[in-house]
Amino acid sequence: MSRRNNPERLGAPQPDAPAPPPEVTNTQTDIFSFINPTEFVDLPSKGALYPEGHPAHGLESIEIRHMTAKEEDILTSESLIKKGVALDRVVDSLIVDKRIKAANLLIGDKNALLIAARITGFGPDYGVKITCPVCITENDCNIDLQAIKSKSPEETDSKLLENGNYEMIFPEYNNLAVEVRLLRGADERKLTQNREQRRKAKKEDSLITDQLGAIIVRVNEVTDPALLKQFVEQCPTKISREIRTRYEKIMPDVDMSVPFTCSNCEYESEVDMPMTAEFFWPRQ
Ligand SMILES: [Zn+2]
Numbered sequence: 001m002s003r004r005n006n007p008e009r010l011g012a013p014q015p016d017a018p019a020p021p022p023e024v025t026n027t028q029t030d031i032f033s034f035i036n037p038t039e040f041v042d043l044p045s046k047g048a049l050y051p052e053g054h055p056a057h058g059l060e061s062i063e064i065r066h067m068t069a070k071e072e073d074i075l076t077s078e079s080l081i082k083k084g085v086a087l088d089r090v091v092d093s094l095i096v097d098k099r100i101k102a103a104n105l106l107i108g109d110k111n112a113l114l115i116a117a118r119i120t121g122f123g124p125d126y127g128v129k130i131t132c133p134v135c136i137t138e139n140d141c142n143i144d145l146q147a148i149k150s151k152s153p154e155e156t157d158s159k160l161l162e163n164g165n166y167e168m169i170f171p172e173y174n175n176l177a178v179e180v181r182l183l184r185g186a187d188e189r190k191l192t193q194n195r196e197q198r199r200k201a202k203k204e205d206s207l208i209t210d211q212l213g214a215i216i217v218r219v220n221e222v223t224d225p226a227l228l229k230q231f232v233e234q235c236p237t238k239i240s241r242e243i244r245t246r247y248e249k250i251m252p253d254v255d256m257s258v259p260f261t262c263s264n265c266e267y268e269s270e271v272d273m274p275m276t277a278e279f280f281w282p283r284q
Pocket residue numbers: 132133134135136137262263264265266267
């Protein structure tokens with residue numbers, strides 16, 4: 001029971017009694033809670049891939065608040081956008097359990113939260129331009145975010161280890177064993193920062209070696225980061241492609257592929273939903 005409802009406080013103050021201290025209440029959150037609902041967002045990982053002790057361990061869903069002006073402030077804060085952290089801040093701000101942070105969530109789980117948050121703030125209609133890969137015509141598309149579903153990890157030969165990592169074996173290369181970790185929000189942010197730095201320095205992109213470097217934590221018995229870096233640089237394309245293909249399969253995520261038909265040349269295919277600025281800053 002809150003202090004405000006304490007019946008003792010309802011009586012007239014006694015003349016000899018000292019004046020009661022001014023009441024301290026958190027009225028902002030109390031009074032307006034009814035206009036700030038929450039909802040549970042299903043995690044593609046079902047919480048199964050977080051080690052014991054992680055706040056999302058075993059959680060099938062995470063409770064988030066609906067977006068408010070506070071999150072719009074974060075989204076319009078230019079310095080945050082430049083640092084590429086605005087979306088993580090929004091996720092952190094919305095998650096009810098403050099022990100859970102976007103930086104520590106698997107990327108697929110974070111994506112599920114971002115999509116749910118976007119729906120609570122701006123609705124499920126996402127208008128975006130998609131360029132036809134055949135005739136290069138820009139198509140105005142409308143994506144229904146509610147139709148986006150989770151994809152569960154596929155059955156593969158990769159073995160789930162106790163620490164939540166996977167071991168991939170390559171029999172055609174002397175049973176080469178590669179242990180990979182599933183990337184989290186913080187890794188994604190670091191990869192984006194690397195890409196930005198290279199772009200600014202006018203260096204060539206290194207997307208593939210960056211990603212491999214981020215996911216590979218062991219090759220056979222080797223765990224030394226400097227040696228793993230060498231492996232990544234010398235890794236034959238056949239193996240590196242295979243690692244990335246298998247990684248895509250084991251990574252729980254939301255299925256962001258959407259059907260696309262070009263209005264100009266009628267080319268049809270599935271394309272990956274682009275996450276452009278309009279995702280959180282819809283055109284009016
Ligand atoms: Zn076309």
